[in-house]
Amino acid sequence: MNIPFRLLIAVAISVASCCVTAITHAERVSLTPAPLSVTEGSGSYTLPKGLTISTAGLTPDMAAEAPRFAEALNSATGLNATPTASPGADITISVDPSIATEGYTLSITPSGIAINASQPAGLFYAFQTILKMLPPNVMAGVLERDLAYTLPEAQIADSPRFPYRGFMLDVSRHFFDADQVKKMLDLMAAYKLNRFHWHLTDDQGWRLPVPKYPELTTVGATNQNILRTNFDAQRRWRDGRFVEYGPYAYTTDEIRDIVAYAKERHIEVIPEIDMPGHMVAAIHAYPYLSTDPESSLVPDSVAMDSEPVARNPYSHFTHNMWNIGGVSRDVLDVSKPEVMTFVQDVVDVLADLFPYEYIHIGGDECPTFAWAKSDSCQKLKKELGLDDDSGLQAWFTKQIAEYASTKHGRKIMGWNELITNHEANIPIIKPYDPVIFCWYPPKQAVATSEANGLKHVYTPANGGYYINRSYKGHDKVGAVGDGALDITYTLNPPDNQHCIGVQGTFWTEQVDRPQDLEYQALPRLIAVAEQGWSQPERKDYNDFMKRLREQESVMLDLAGYNYGRHQIVAAPADNTAQ
Numbered sequence: 284m285n286i287p288f289r290l291l292i293a294v295a296i297s298v299a300s301c302c303v304t305a306i307t308h309a310e311r312v313s314l315t316p317a318p319l320s321v322t323e324g325s326g327s328y329t330l331p332k333g334l335t336i337s338t339a340g341l342t343p344d345m346a347a348e349a350p351r352f353a354e355a356l357n358s359a360t361g362l363n364a365t366p367t368a369s370p371g372a373d374i375t376i377s378v379d380p381s382i383a384t385e386g387y388t389l390s391i392t393p394s395g396i397a398i399n400a401s402q403p404a405g406l407f408y409a410f411q412t413i414l415k416m417l418p419p420n421v422m423a424g425v426l427e428r429d430l431a432y433t434l435p436e437a438q439i440a441d442s443p444r445f446p447y448r449g450f451m452l453d454v455s456r457h458f459f460d461a462d463q464v465k466k467m468l469d470l471m472a473a474y475k476l477n478r479f480h481w482h483l484t485d486d487q488g489w490r491l492p493v494p495k496y497p498e499l500t501t502v503g504a505t506n507q508n509i510l511r512t513n514f515d516a517q518r519r520w521r522d523g524r525f526v527e528y529g530p531y532a533y534t535t536d537e538i539r540d541i542v543a544y545a546k547e548r549h550i551e552v553i554p555e556i557d558m559p560g561h562m563v564a565a566i567h568a569y570p571y572l573s574t575d576p577e578s579s580l581v582p583d584s585v586a587m588d589s590e591p592v593a594r595n596p597y598s599h600f601t602h603n604m605w606n607i608g609g610v611s612r613d614v615l616d617v618s619k620p621e622v623m624t625f626v627q628d629v630v631d632v633l634a635d636l637f638p639y640e641y642i643h644i645g646g647d648e649c650p651t652f653a654w655a656k657s658d659s660c661q662k663l664k665k666e667l668g669l670d671d672d673s674g675l676q677a678w679f680t681k682q683i684a685e686y687a688s689t690k691h692g693r694k695i696m697g698w699n700e701l702i703t704n705h706e707a708n709i710p711i712i713k714p715y716d717p718v719i720f721c722w723y724p725p726k727q728a729v730a731t732s733e734a735n736g737l738k739h740v741y742t743p744a745n746g747g748y749y750i751n752r753s754y755k756g757h758d759k760v761g762a763v764g765d766g767a768l769d770i771t772y773t774l775n776p777p778d779n780q781h782c783i784g785v786q787g788t789f790w791t792e793q794v795d796r797p798q799d800l801e802y803q804a805l806p807r808l809i810a811v812a813e814q815g816w817s818q819p820e821r822k823d824y825n826d827f828m829k830r831l832r833e834q835e836s837v838m839l840d841l842a843g844y845n846y847g848r849h850q851i852v853a854a855p856a857d858n859t860a861q
């Protein structure tokens with residue numbers, strides 16, 4: 284993990300007191316997320332200083348996992364583990380094609396370790412399991428030379444319940460820089476999460492560079508103010524006015540670096556461009572994207588310290604950057620060819636930067652008010668024979684899916700409005716095999732996905748998977764809602780044929796600092812990870828809490844994450860991020 288040097292010094296002092304917890308790990312297998320099956324023996328295996336890891340007979344892709352594991356191990360333990368091409372070694376690896384892509388078996392005996400896997404991902408998770416079974420400074424990446432690194436004798440057979448185990452971060456409402464994104468990726472890898480859903484654009488800020496449209500990441504990445512939480516209003520108010528927020532955007536190099544960093548951790552990055560609604564940042568930069576480019580009923584300066592909606596009901600159409608929560612009526616004009624060109628140009632950039640099967644096109648919360656008032660949208664609606672304005676969204680979605688598929692061989696993901704909207708047109712998008720993110724209302728979204736044979740991801744807004752929500756209404760950061768850990772842990776994903784997994788979703792209207800992001804997301808994201816990886820019969824809330832208290836909290840402390848301690852011990856009356 285990326286740990287600043289000053290933190291290393293700070294935790295080095297505390298590690299000694301962690302050793303008691305750490306060393307007890309050797310006595311029993313206690314893993315988060317809980318593995319499929321474990322049989323424990325009575326012996327143990329102490330890693331030798333010159334541990335060898337055989338890569339004999341492995342493909343280059345699989346062999347590449349060994350030096351990364353050795354480096355992680357060595358940097359935290361002071362051991363000198365090395366990969367070797369010779370067959371005999373302390374850790375041996377065999378390819379077993381019958382094992383699932385992300386699965387593995389691990390045999391730890393007093394004479395060494397034998398791993399079986401079929402793919403690099405499975406081997407990676409076997410190595411992660413070894414790191415996790417060692418004292419918590421190892422997964423935290425904190426050097427401690429004076430421990431005996433001992434593993435309990437055990438046979439482990441493991442494989443995830445779901446192929447999609449995600450974390451979504453909204454970097455539009457508030458921006459989180461590349462280092463913080465990497466810190467979250469480290470955490471995901473520690474808990475075997477494998478999809479980073481990057482919500483890159485919204486009404487409040489555009490964070491993706493698109494060379495043909497440079498103002499997206501200047502004008503479109505600067506807010507006059509940003510949402511007024513107790514905390515950030517204080518931070519942004521200077522000399523009688525709000526200080527500008529931004530411009531904040533990633534560079535192309537940063538994005539490529541993050542994608543590569545995630546790939547080494549077997550995490551696919553799924554970029555989201557939310558459209559045709561939630562597009563005010565782009566419209567602010569390029570007003571022609573709106574149905575009413577000339578509209579400017581409230582001058583920019585007024586919006587600096589006003590609530591636009593309260594001031595003027597028409598300010599939905601000022602094209603000022605949106606600086607409150609909720610939903611703007613100012614959306615893409617889907618009837619304009621130049622808007623479709625813009626969307627295609629954005630999809631081209633996504634296809635270039637993100638090498639995976641899917642791109643996420645949002646599709647949530649798109650009001651049709653603007654289309655109802657637009658002559659050209661009404662004309663298009665008539666030409667298409669639609670009864671309702673929201674049918675235009677289905678048509679728009681189909682255009683993007685078609686383009687992504689024919690031009691780039693990519694598929695789309697989207698929020699459940701794609702299939703639950705009034706006038707959603709499932710038959711025209713179904714051939715593109717979209718993945719549906721079930722957030723609200725989740726029961727209807729899941730049932731409609733399943734009935735139509737559409738893959739879906741479970742991330743209900745209410746019930747613990749929106750992990751920005753405050754804890755029992757106590758936290759001063761995060762959106763109001765019941766974000767209690769036990770709810771997240773016990774709200775099980777549907778046991779559907781087409782449910783491909785779960786996601787912890789993090790919106791940032793009320794969260795603008797890394798420490799608040801971590802405080803709200805943790806430890807609930809760990810509960811989501813266990814929902815995604817562990818079979819229902821392997822889950823046990825009391826055992827999970829014990830693991831959090833005794834092990835995960837130590838690891839999080841050592842690695843410098845600011846988690847919500849009150850979710851693990853008793854909740855104080857007034858919880859505040861530190």
Ligand code: ACM
Nearest residue numbers: 647648698722744
């Ligand atoms: C959403 O929460 N608007 C997907």
